Amino acid sequence: MFSLQTIFGQGKQFFALLDEAAVAAHDSTKALHEMLKAPERTPGLEAFKLARQRERVAADKISQALVDSFITPIEREDIEALASALYKIPKQVERFADRYALARHRLDGIDFAPRAAMLEQAAGVVVEMVEELRHMGLERMKQLNDRLRVLEAEADRLILELHRDIYSGRLDAGEMFLLKEFFEILEKAIDRCREAGVVAYQIVLKNS
Template identity: 90%
Template sequence: MFSLQTIFGSGKQFFILLDEAAVAAHDSTKALYEMLKDPGRNMGLDAFKLARQRERVASDKIGKALVDSFITPIEREDIESLSSALYKIPKQVERFADRFALARHRLDGIDFAPRAAMLEKAAGVVVEMVGELRLMRLEEMSKLNERLRVLEAEADRLILELHRDIYSGRLDAGEMFLLKEFFEILEKAIDRCREAGVVAYQIVLKNS
C-alpha cells in the first residue's frame, strides 16, 4: 500500500511545471513594464515571444504528464484549470506588446507604465500562490489572495483613469478606438492574473 507521502511525492513534476509556467508569465509582464516605462527605447519583441514559448512548453508538458501519470498531487481538473489560466497571461501580454510596437507613434502622452507595474506585481503574486500549492497553507494563501485582490482593484482604478483620455475630446475617432483596444487588452491581462490566483486559492481551500 502506498503511503500518503509516496502518493503526493510522485506528482512533484506538476508543481515544478506549474512553477515554470507562472514564472514565464511573470517574465512576460516584466518585459512589458520595461517596454512601457521607456516607450522611446526601441525594444524588440523577443522577450515576449520567449516567455510565451516557455509558457507553451510548460503547458504542453503538463498536458502530457496528465495523460501519462496515474497519480496526481491535486485533482486533474484543477491542474488543467490552473495551467490554462497561466497560459492566458503571456498571451495577452504579447498581444499588447505586438500592437504597441506598431502603434507607439500614435500614443504620445499616454502613460501605460503605472498600469503595467500593477500587472507585473499581480503576476508576481501569482508566482507566489503557485509556489504555495506544495504546502497547502490556507492562511498564507488567503493573504496572497487578498494582495492580488487589492492589486486588481488598484489596476482597475488606474485603467478607469486612462478612459478619461478617450472621452477628453482631444482625440479623433481613430485614436479613441486605438486607445480603447489597448485598455481592454491590458485589463484582460490583469483579469487573467486574478483568474489564475483564484484557481490556486480554490485548490488550497479544497485540499486544506
C-alpha cells in the same frame, strides 16, 4: 493504499511545471513593464515570444505528464485549469506588446507604465500562490489572494483614469478607438492573473 508522502512525491513534477509556467507568465509582464517605462526606445518583442514559448512548453509537458501519471497530487481537472489560466497571461501580454509596437507613434503622451507595474505585481503574486500549492497553507494562500484582489482593484482604478484621455477632446475617433482597445487588452491581462489566482486559491480550499 498510497500514502500522502508517496502521492506528493510523485507529484513534484507537476508543481515544478506549474512553477515554470507561472514564472514565464511573470517574466512576460516584467518585459512589458520595461517596454512601457521607455516608450522612446524601439520596442523589442523577443522577450515576449520567449516567455510565450516557455509557457507553451510547460503546458505541453503538463498535458503529457497527466497522460503518463497514474497518481497526481491534486485533482487532474485542477491541474488542467491552473495550467490553462497561466497560459493565458503571457498570451494576453504578447498581444498588447505586438499592437503597441505597431501603434506607439499614435500613443504619445499616454503613460501605460503604472498600469503595467500593477500587472507585473499581480503576476508576481500568482507565482507565490503557485509555489504555495506544495504546502497547501490556507492562511498563507488567503493572504496572497487578498493581495491579488487589492492589486486588481487598484489596477482597475488606474485603467479607469486612462479613460479621461479618451474623452479629453484632443483625440480623433480613430485614436479613441485605438486607446480603448489597449485599455481592454491590459485590463484582460490583469483579469487573467486574477483568474489564475482564484484557481490556485480554490485548489487549496478544496484540499485543506
